[in-house]
Amino acid sequence: MRQNGMIIGIGNTLRRDDGVGPLLAERLAALLVARGMPVQWLATQQLTPDLAEVIAEAAPVALCFVDAAAGGAAVTITPVVCSVDSATTGSHTLGPSLLLYLARQLYGWSGPAWLVQAPASDFAHGEGFSPTTQQVLDQAGALADQLNTLMATG
Amino acid sequence: MSKTIIIDPVTRIEGHAKITVQLDDDGHVADARFHVVEFRGFEKFCEGRSFWEMPGITARICGICPVSHLMASAKAGDAILGVAIPPTAAKLRRLMNWAQLVQSHALSFFHLSGPDLLMGMDSDPAKRNVMGLIEKYPDVARNGIRLRRFGQKVISLLGGQSIHPSWTVPGGVREPLSDENRSVIRRMLPEALDITGLALDMLKDALGDYRDEETMYGNFPSLFMGLVTPEGGLEHYDGMLRMVDSDGNVLEPGIAPARYREIIGEAVEPWTYLKFPFYKPLALRGRGGGELPPDYYQAGMYRVGPLARLNICDFAGTPRADAELREFRRMAPRGKLVTNSFHYHYARLIEIMFCLERIAETVEDPSITNDRVRSHAAVNSLVGIGVSEAPRGTLFHEYHVNEDGILQRVNLVVATGNNNLAMNRTVKQIAQFHINGHKIDEGVLNRIEHGIRLYDPCLSCSTHAVGHMPMILELVGPDGELLDRCVRDA
Numbered sequence: 001m002r003q004n005g006m007i008i009g010i011g012n013t014l015r016r017d018d019g020v021g022p023l024l025a026e027r028l029a030a031l032l033v034a035r036g037m038p039v040q041w042l043a044t045q046q047l048t049p050d051l052a053e054v055i056a057e058a059a060p061v062a063l064c065f066v067d068a069a070a071g072g073a074a075v076t077i078t079p080v081v082c083s084v085d086s087a088t089t090g091s092h093t094l095g096p097s098l099l100l101y102l103a104r105q106l107y108g109w110s111g112p113a114w115l116v117q118a119p120a121s122d123f124a125h126g127e128g129f130s131p132t133t134q135q136v137l138d139q140a141g142a143l144a145d146q147l148n149t150l151m152a153t154g
Numbered sequence: 155m156s157k158t159i160i161i162d163p164v165t166r167i168e169g170h171a172k173i174t175v176q177l178d179d180d181g182h183v184a185d186a187r188f189h190v191v192e193f194r195g196f197e198k199f200c201e202g203r204s205f206w207e208m209p210g211i212t213a214r215i216c217g218i219c220p221v222s223h224l225m226a227s228a229k230a231g232d233a234i235l236g237v238a239i240p241p242t243a244a245k246l247r248r249l250m251n252w253a254q255l256v257q258s259h260a261l262s263f264f265h266l267s268g269p270d271l272l273m274g275m276d277s278d279p280a281k282r283n284v285m286g287l288i289e290k291y292p293d294v295a296r297n298g299i300r301l302r303r304f305g306q307k308v309i310s311l312l313g314g315q316s317i318h319p320s321w322t323v324p325g326g327v328r329e330p331l332s333d334e335n336r337s338v339i340r341r342m343l344p345e346a347l348d349i350t351g352l353a354l355d356m357l358k359d360a361l362g363d364y365r366d367e368e369t370m371y372g373n374f375p376s377l378f379m380g381l382v383t384p385e386g387g388l389e390h391y392d393g394m395l396r397m398v399d400s401d402g403n404v405l406e407p408g409i410a411p412a413r414y415r416e417i418i419g420e421a422v423e424p425w426t427y428l429k430f431p432f433y434k435p436l437a438l439r440g441r442g443g444g445e446l447p448p449d450y451y452q453a454g455m456y457r458v459g460p461l462a463r464l465n466i467c468d469f470a471g472t473p474r475a476d477a478e479l480r481e482f483r484r485m486a487p488r489g490k491l492v493t494n495s496f497h498y499h500y501a502r503l504i505e506i507m508f509c510l511e512r513i514a515e516t517v518e519d520p521s522i523t524n525d526r527v528r529s530h531a532a533v534n535s536l537v538g539i540g541v542s543e544a545p546r547g548t549l550f551h552e553y554h555v556n557e558d559g560i561l562q563r564v565n566l567v568v569a570t571g572n573n574n575l576a577m578n579r580t581v582k583q584i585a586q587f588h589i590n591g592h593k594i595d596e597g598v599l600n601r602i603e604h605g606i607r608l609y610d611p612c613l614s615c616s617t618h619a620v621g622h623m624p625m626i627l628e629l630v631g632p633d634g635e636l637l638d639r640c641v642r643d644a
Contacts, residue, residue: 098285
């Protein structure tokens with residue numbers, strides 16, 4: 001039996017393209033489950049320290065963050081390196097690398113992780129997406145195939 | 155030649171700010187200002203919306219304390235409807251508000267101020283942050299996460315989600331508490347109480363190391379304001395407004411919160427977006443009808459939040475919090491109030507204990523799972539004022555609507571704004587103690603930041619603003635020449 005993966009969608013669903021993180025996370029989770037990988041997903045407006053404990057309790061075999069990225073033309077998938085990101089050590093929110101650091105240092109979880117970034121350009125109030133961002137959602141199947149391989153192999 | 159120091163951005167607070175320190179001809183600190191440099195304008199763009207939408211809209215002011223805005227907004231909505239909400243709905247709102255205080259205070263104490271308190275104000279700045287805390291004191295960091303998660307979990311169990319739950323509405327709440335969720339809360343409480351007890355012991359053990367900070371981190375006489383129960387007990391959701399001075403004289407024993415404008419004025423300055431609320435009777439005393447001097451409002455300075463709430467109440471009302479409160483009050487001369495803002499930290503922990511005890515009591519109340527949780531009505535009043543205690547202090551939402559419930563005017567007096575005069579005074583006091591000359595170092599920067607952090611300001615709330623919080627410290631001479639500048643990114 002394949003082990004669980006975990007997807008965390010980041011963004012505000014009321015700020016147009018910024019909402020792509022939660023929606024794409026949900027969509028990818030459903031697609032990965034359909035491909036035989038049990039996946040737990042959750043949505044958050046920002047990464048907070050308590051998510052380290054959530055990750056550790058779920059103990060996923062692999063983790064994937066999904067977020068909007070201003071600019072850019074295509075979706076990217078990059079490995080997340082566990083590190084102390086000094087740019088986000090002082091505020092109420094964390095970056096993915098710092099969250100991984102917390103999960104490892106405090107709870108001993110140290111699986112592989114990736115960051116999926118969807119191109120985004122419209123952060124106005126409201127729902128719906130710009131054409132480029134919508135295209136990423138429409139092509140979630142191909143993205144799920146890539147993640148299925150990455151998350152299964154670590 | 156006088157000089158000015160600027161600290162920009164201020165870190166480990168929520169929002170954007172900078173600090174300027176003005177030196178006189180002798181190189182001594184003449185004045186200091188805490189500038190809030192962000193603006194959002196919720197009061198304006200909410201005009202034209204329905205008051206029914208306001209809990210959902212104003213909760214978006216902040217991702218840290220959305221529940222506080224939900225409470226004040228829903229209470230303003232209750233007033234517009236002219237209804238008394240069902241008793242179970244009031245208890246459930248209180249439950250969520252206490253949970254909000256727990257999670258917010260836990261974040262402030264363990265993760266925002268913990269690095270300074272445990273690692274020392276002069277420790278290596280590269281390590282004096284939450285990461286340094288994790289490396290050196292992992293148990294403390296885990297406890298902070300655990301306690302914050304308790305609060306978030308209770309909010310989520312009640313409201314369906316921990317951030318921006320759309321559960322509190324004019325007339326009550328949307329959903330009752332299930333037996334199953336009540337059991338979940340019960341099971342989590344013992345650990346949360348243990349963590350809080352440990353944190354109180356840890357802080358009290360460390361207080362001896364911070365005698366300088368006690369002396370000059372916001373140690374000055376001021377008024378203190380907050381809500382109390384009709385009996386004078388510690389209150390966070392309802393009750394009466396009380397104003398007390400540092401000598402313990404009660405200036406306002408218990409005014410109805412809806413009459414807040416009779417005692418609270420709001421001043422503005424061109425150098426900050428954060429308003430300066432003040433106590434009108436004191437600021438205007440002896441002024442007659444003539445023209446007021448520009449700084450007249452400063453005489454009405456008051457503090458709000460955990461320190462103020464513990465100062466103004468006659469008792470807490472729960473066993474462990476009352477025991478801690480008695481010990482806390484021994485720090486001040488008999489009959490006087492604790493005037494050191496450094497003790498906001500201590501007060502925060504006592505409030506966490508109080509909230510946990512209240513949550514424990516409330517989940518045992520047989521009526522807490524009653525399913526009658528909402529009163530229904532149409533517009534019955536064209537003005538609604540809702541007041542509650544947010545983690546950082548007293549929060550006011552005032553709505554003026556037309557017959558259709560469409561907002562014509564909105565006024566928000568937010569907890570952090572209430573502390574604006576005191577924060578400025580604190581910055582000046584610390585600067586006067588630590589700055590002597592035309593250069594600023596990392597130690598001074600951090601001490602001034604910590605002075606601000608005592609109040610755990612939420613600038614996103616208080617200016618209704620966007621973004622996170624960097625800091626600039628600038629040293630400026632009397633002729634306006636920039637002498638030194640320290641910049642720290644968010």
